Amino acid sequence: MESEIVKYIITQGIFCVLFVWLLMDTRKDSKERESKYQQTIDKLASSLGTIEEIKEDIDDIKEIILK
Template sequence: MDLTTIPLDTWVGQGIFCVLFVWMLMTTMKESRQREDKLLNQIEKQNAAQEKIVSSLERLELQIQDIKNGGN
């Protein structure tokens, strides 16, 4: 098929949709990247909080064991 035989209005009509598609794709990719960064940040905060909780529970367990052993 010879591309020069396609009418100009067809190129213009399809070109608009092509530009719109590329714009929407880029916008969606940018939003997805931002959403992923926020989620990773939230996961890191949750991991830090869980580490603090585990540390506190371990200290509490040691204190309970110390009390059970007579307060040495």
């Protein structure tokens, strides 16, 4: 199957080769971008957890002060 695809690409000339290269390059870039987005989401989720802890601590302090 793969050899048939390679033969077809060779017979179609430079435009087919450029298209395949562009497709593969775009897919690689997309994977890298997705990985960076996932890392950013993980960092933001971690920060949100910290903010929730701070909020709980502030609520506890308010309760102590208001008593």
